[in-house]
Amino acid sequence: MKVVALAGGVGGAKLADGLAHCLSPDELTIIVNSADDFEHFGLHISPDLDTVCYTLAGIANPQSGWGRIEESWVTLTELKRLEAPVWFQLGDRDLATHLERTRRLREGETLSQITAHFCRVWGVAHPILPMSDDPVRTWVLTEEGELPFQEYFVRYGFQPVVRDFQFRGAESAQPAPGVIEALSQADVIIFCPSNPFVSIDPILTITGVRKACLQHKVVAISPIVGGKALKGPAAKMFTELGIPPSPLAVAQHYAGLMNSLVLDTLDAQFELEIQQLGIQTLVTNTFMNSPLDRYNLAQAILMAIESGRL
Amino acid sequence: MKVVALAGGVGGAKLADGLAHCLSPDELTIIVNSADDFEHFGLHISPDLDTVCYTLAGIANPQSGWGRIEESWVTLTELKRLEAPVWFQLGDRDLATHLERTRRLREGETLSQITAHFCRVWGVAHPILPMSDDPVRTWVLTEEGELPFQEYFVRYGFQPVVRDFQFRGAESAQPAPGVIEALSQADVIIFCPSNPFVSIDPILTITGVRKACLQHKVVAISPIVGGKALKGPAAKMFTELGIPPSPLAVAQHYAGLMNSLVLDTLDAQFELEIQQLGIQTLVTNTFMNSPLDRYNLAQAILMAIESGRL
Numbered sequence: 001m002k003v004v005a006l007a008g009g010v011g012g013a014k015l016a017d018g019l020a021h022c023l024s025p026d027e028l029t030i031i032v033n034s035a036d037d038f039e040h041f042g043l044h045i046s047p048d049l050d051t052v053c054y055t056l057a058g059i060a061n062p063q064s065g066w067g068r069i070e071e072s073w074v075t076l077t078e079l080k081r082l083e084a085p086v087w088f089q090l091g092d093r094d095l096a097t098h099l100e101r102t103r104r105l106r107e108g109e110t111l112s113q114i115t116a117h118f119c120r121v122w123g124v125a126h127p128i129l130p131m132s133d134d135p136v137r138t139w140v141l142t143e144e145g146e147l148p149f150q151e152y153f154v155r156y157g158f159q160p161v162v163r164d165f166q167f168r169g170a171e172s173a174q175p176a177p178g179v180i181e182a183l184s185q186a187d188v189i190i191f192c193p194s195n196p197f198v199s200i201d202p203i204l205t206i207t208g209v210r211k212a213c214l215q216h217k218v219v220a221i222s223p224i225v226g227g228k229a230l231k232g233p234a235a236k237m238f239t240e241l242g243i244p245p246s247p248l249a250v251a252q253h254y255a256g257l258m259n260s261l262v263l264d265t266l267d268a269q270f271e272l273e274i275q276q277l278g279i280q281t282l283v284t285n286t287f288m289n290s291p292l293d294r295y296n297l298a299q300a301i302l303m304a305i306e307s308g309r310l
Numbered sequence: 311m312k313v314v315a316l317a318g319g320v321g322g323a324k325l326a327d328g329l330a331h332c333l334s335p336d337e338l339t340i341i342v343n344s345a346d347d348f349e350h351f352g353l354h355i356s357p358d359l360d361t362v363c364y365t366l367a368g369i370a371n372p373q374s375g376w377g378r379i380e381e382s383w384v385t386l387t388e389l390k391r392l393e394a395p396v397w398f399q400l401g402d403r404d405l406a407t408h409l410e411r412t413r414r415l416r417e418g419e420t421l422s423q424i425t426a427h428f429c430r431v432w433g434v435a436h437p438i439l440p441m442s443d444d445p446v447r448t449w450v451l452t453e454e455g456e457l458p459f460q461e462y463f464v465r466y467g468f469q470p471v472v473r474d475f476q477f478r479g480a481e482s483a484q485p486a487p488g489v490i491e492a493l494s495q496a497d498v499i500i501f502c503p504s505n506p507f508v509s510i511d512p513i514l515t516i517t518g519v520r521k522a523c524l525q526h527k528v529v530a531i532s533p534i535v536g537g538k539a540l541k542g543p544a545a546k547m548f549t550e551l552g553i554p555p556s557p558l559a560v561a562q563h564y565a566g567l568m569n570s571l572v573l574d575t576l577d578a579q580f581e582l583e584i585q586q587l588g589i590q591t592l593v594t595n596t597f598m599n600s601p602l603d604r605y606n607l608a609q610a611i612l613m614a615i616e617s618g619r620l
Contacts, residue, residue, distance in 0.1 A: 035347050040413075041353075041409040041410070041412055041413045042352045042353055042354075042409070042412035042413065042416060043351075043353075043409075044352075072382070072384050072402075074382050074384060074403060075385065075402045075403070075405045075406045075409070076406075077403075077406075078402075078403045078406030078407075079406045079409060081406075081431060082406055082407070082410045082427075082431055083427075083431065084406070084409070084413065085413075086511035088411075092382075092384035092385045092388075093384060093385070093388045095385045095388075095405065096385045096386075096387075096388030096389045096391075096392055096394070097388075097392070099351040099352070099353075099389060099394070099400075100351070100392045100394040102351055102586040103350075103352065103394065103395075105352045117392075117393075118392065121391060121392055121393065142510070164547060172371060188467060189345035240386065268389055
């Protein structure tokens with residue numbers, strides 16, 4: 001079975017890791033949101049790509065889900081002393097990734113070439129592709145004005161009330177090499193349990209991606225469980241946009257694009273209503289607190305797809 | 311007495327530190343070469359400014375003379391793992407300086423504003439000015455082609471044979487704020503024992519600096535002792551340009567611009583020949599192996615100036 005997973009940050013990275021333990025590198029391609037990339041201290045930082053790569057490499061911080069395991073903070077401590085803005089946590093190991101990515105970009109390499117190089121060094125065999133090598137930047141339109149995504153997300157702790165989202169540059173951005181090829185050969189496209197608004201939607205804006213989704217089986221995993229997001233602002237965003245956060249809201253968000261939804265046992269009461277939208281469902285434990293949880297969820301999803309249940 | 315010291319890297323920083331222990335912040339201004347600045351990993355690095363600032367702040371590595379004391383190398387170790395070029399030693403503490411300088415430059419601050427900010431944070435009271443806020447870049451014309459200074463100096467360990475030097479951008483570079491004011495009020499201008507070709511000469515190319523030197527008493531300290539440079543390629547450069555390295559060669563290099571030369575007791579035999587050029591001399595110990603040495607040399611120079619000996 002050929003699988004393409006669309007992923008954002010921590011939640012997406014965890015399921016992608018589970019899938020990578022079930023499928024060979026020939027069977028799984030991971031396409032990652034790059035619209036949360038930003039420039040900070042002159043460095044090009046790709047938070048979602050880093051989280052997915054670190055997680056699959058087994059070098060992610062297991063507590064936070066982002067950043068590096070066994071990280072140190074010498075540079076950040078000095079930056080504080082220099083009265084620098086330190087709202088974005090730059091660990092010493094993590095910094096090397098940003099420095100070398102920036103250097104290679106300036107040498108003319110593409111984001112996907114650099115990601116492939118990092119994956120080779122880190123021993124990640126499954127292809128991880130940025131959605132695009134061209135700059136796409138998520139802006140969050142809030143009641144307090146428009147904010148670049150990382151400012152909204154990290155600097156202001158996603159407190160401003162959202163009104164809308166823009167993916168600037170998306171119209172002219174080309175899919176990264178391999179993205180359309182992988183999607184066209186996919187037996188199933190999986191929307192990982194990432195934020196629909198700011199992780200999955202930016203990937204869907206890239207030329208050809210939405211069309212590929214319409215032509216293939218799409219299985220989404222609800223990032224909303226028990227009315228909350230397991231991590232991040234997804235539930236808060238639904239609420240601020242006037243929609244009660246639930247797997248049903250996720251199903252409606254992806255309406256027309258998605259064939260099946262995986263929802264948590266805590267949300268079993270939504271199953272019937274979702275099925276009435278013509279969407280197949282799988283109710284299972286979707287919490288991924290351990291590597292085994294990731295594997296079990298991935299395995300449950302893949303078995304449901306193989307058996308025709310999804 | 312109002313003193314302006316022109317300085318490059320390690321040797322210049324040490325004498326500047328000695329002078330700072332003899333003179334108040336009102337009495338001493340240090341003007342630093344910024345033509346060895348370069349971009350690396352997207353960061354703006356100012357090696358000579360950093361060396362002078364770290365030294366006066368008491369946070370320089372006392373063994374090497376450059377970089378930070380109690381430094382760690384977590385990021386550099388990761389960069390090696392990523393197969394990044396690691397010929398320029400980026401310590402974790404040092405990196406914070408480059409990151410914050412780069413960030414502030416991108417925010418529109420000038421190199422001199424940023425240097426002043428760093429000095430305030432680090433508790434350095436004496437004014438340290440870059441020669442210019444505009445980009446000037448030293449290129450070394452060698453038998454193996456032309457090289458940006460840091461590549462020649464660090465990457466290739468100053469092994470290529472030099473033919474000439476270029477200070478690109480110098481024609482249009484304006485002196486940094488305070489440079490001409492300090493020079494015009496100086497009772498004496500001191501050329502620290504820095505490399506004449508690549509540390510002091512770039513400062514002299516900045517509009518108004520050479521003219522100010524012609525109008526004031528100038529005292530140079532020979533960076534050549536016993537036919538060798540205490541550090542770096544100064545002696546090698548003299549040799550490759552066909553000039554036997556000696557305090558006499560230094561005196562001739564600065565001919566017409568300099569009134570007095572301080573030379574080491576090891577080179578006392580050159581004193582008469584230098585005096586015959588119309589240059590006053592002071593023969594003393596110029597080795598600066600300890601903070602006390604720095605202070606003693608600075609004190610000896612200042613006393614010789616005050617007594618009219620220099």
